[in-house]
Amino acid sequence: MATMKKQRSSKQDDHHKREISDExxxxxxxxxxxxxxxxQMGDEIQATVIGFDKDNIFLDLxxxxxxxxxxxxxxEKENKKIAEGQTLTIYVTGRGEGIWLCSTRVGGGDTSxxxxxxxxALAALEDAFNRNIPIEGKITGISKGGFEVxxxxxxxxxxxxxxxxxxxxxxxxxxxxxxxxxxxxxxxxGPNIVVSRREHLAHEExxxxxVLWQQVEEGSVYQGTVAAVREFGAFVDIGGIEGLLHIxxxxxxxxxxxxxxxxxxxxxxxxxxxxxxxxxxxSLSAKSLLVDPWKDAVKKLAIGAEYQGKIVRMKTYGxxxxxxxxxxxxxxxxxxxxxxxxxxxxxxxxxxDTVTVRVIEIDEPNRKISLTMEKEELDYSxxxxxxxxxxxxxxxxxxxxxxxxxxxxxxxDKT
Numbered sequence: 001m002a003t004m005k006k007q008r009s010s011k012q013d014d015h016h017k018r019e020i021s022d023e024x025x026x027x028x029x030x031x032x033x034x035x036x037x038x039x040q041m042g043d044e045i046q047a048t049v050i051g052f053d054k055d056n057i058f059l060d061l062x063x064x065x066x067x068x069x070x071x072x073x074x075x076e077k078e079n080k081k082i083a084e085g086q087t088l089t090i091y092v093t094g095r096g097e098g099i100w101l102c103s104t105r106v107g108g109g110d111t112s113x114x115x116x117x118x119x120x121a122l123a124a125l126e127d128a129f130n131r132n133i134p135i136e137g138k139i140t141g142i143s144k145g146g147f148e149v150x151x152x153x154x155x156x157x158x159x160x161x162x163x164x165x166x167x168x169x170x171x172x173x174x175x176x177x178x179x180x181x182x183x184x185x186x187x188x189x190g191p192n193i194v195v196s197r198r199e200h201l202a203h204e205e206x207x208x209x210x211v212l213w214q215q216v217e218e219g220s221v222y223q224g225t226v227a228a229v230r231e232f233g234a235f236v237d238i239g240g241i242e243g244l245l246h247i248x249x250x251x252x253x254x255x256x257x258x259x260x261x262x263x264x265x266x267x268x269x270x271x272x273x274x275x276x277x278x279x280x281x282x283s284l285s286a287k288s289l290l291v292d293p294w295k296d297a298v299k300k301l302a303i304g305a306e307y308q309g310k311i312v313r314m315k316t317y318g319x320x321x322x323x324x325x326x327x328x329x330x331x332x333x334x335x336x337x338x339x340x341x342x343x344x345x346x347x348x349x350x351x352x353d354t355v356t357v358r359v360i361e362i363d364e365p366n367r368k369i370s371l372t373m374e375k376e377e378l379d380y381s382x383x384x385x386x387x388x389x390x391x392x393x394x395x396x397x398x399x400x401x402x403x404x405x406x407x408x409x410x411x412x413d414k415t
Contacts, residue, residue: 044133047102049086057082059090059102067092067100074104091133093124093152105136105180121152125193129186134200137181139174147174149181149195156181162196209240213280216241218272221289226266234262236270236284243282245270250286252293252326254312293326294367300324301369303359304376311353319345321357321371329369331357337373 059067185194309321
């Protein structure tokens with residue numbers, strides 16, 4: 001009985017498998033009769049990686065023909081990460097032998113030189129213009145006011161002002177270079193395709209800036225480039241974002257003008273001190289990455305010791321003296337070393353004067369040093385005490401004439 005049940009179950013499984021197989025076959029037959037997807041050059045496709053070799057990546061485009069993307073279209077980092085099943089955004093650039101040619105940019109793939117290509121290429125560029133799709137082209141010549149650009153077998157024009165973010169003073173340097181452009185003007189009749197590399201660079205820069213604003217954190221360290229210098233500080237570019245490096249954060253030494261120590265184009269290591277994402281503002285510091293001179297200074301300073309320093313600034317209540325680079329002490333107005341009262345330290349000293357000062361107090365937690373220019377008062381108390389003792393001893397051993405006369409007088413009265 002158990003054997004019959006097992007045989008009946010096996011037959012049911014076979015029947016179920018045949019039903020599944022029939023359904024799959026029917027589905028395949030139905031899909032095979034579906035019309036092929038219409039594909040045109042310039043179409044943007046979400047394609048799936050189905051294989052790859054040393055030079056090419058093969059893609060499922062959702063059509064009967066597969067696509068082929070050159071590895072050279074991707075960066076070295078992207079090539080290392082490529083894997084089957086991965087989805088890529090690509091553009092159809094042409095048709096080869098039984099395969100669609102693809103690129104990550106319109107105009108980036110191989111194209112044929114037949115007559116039918118001209119119309120298809122023109123349509124692809126028009127679509128790229130309408131949808132703001134980047135295209136690749138080669139600088140083939142220099143003409144009046146700009147460059148001749150070869151794109152998918154067509155001639156386009158790039159104005160001199162649109163070849164780079166900055167003024168181009170050496171057009172020959174761009175000859176035979178392959179760049180990515182954006183179409184800024186398109187007309188079907190005549191050579192009226194105008195492209196801009198500057199627009200593409202600006203859009204790419206905007207993308208990088210958005211990514212950087214998402215990634216930047218307080219405490220992050222960057223190597224930045226000084227973009228502008230003002231008296232109060234410098235604006236430093238850390239990769240698309242400019243932050244303010246205030247003059248007080250450049251170094252521990254006191255600086256009167258930022259232009260004295262930094263210049264445009266200079267490379268600086270900076271740390272992000274604060275972030276205002278809402279107003280897109282960064283505060284930077286170079287000083288935080290330097291060795292704090294205060295730590296060495298307190299080891300060298302001693303209360304009561306004299307040092308030479310330079311007057312670096314003055315307030316009504318006192319003068320500040322630079323003892324070591326980045327380490328200042330203060331002389332109170334009452335300790336300027338004169339016998340009269342003053343209304344301002346400038347009555348006694350000037351900015352830049354070298355003075356001799358004595359340390360009277362070190363407040364290490366608050367990083368404050370109190371100084372004086374007064375002469376040190378000598379303590380004669382020990383000498384006076386010693387002299388008094390000597391006089392007392394001498395008086396006891398040798399009576400004075402006055403005391404002898406008194407003793408004689410006292411003796412006569414007694415008799």
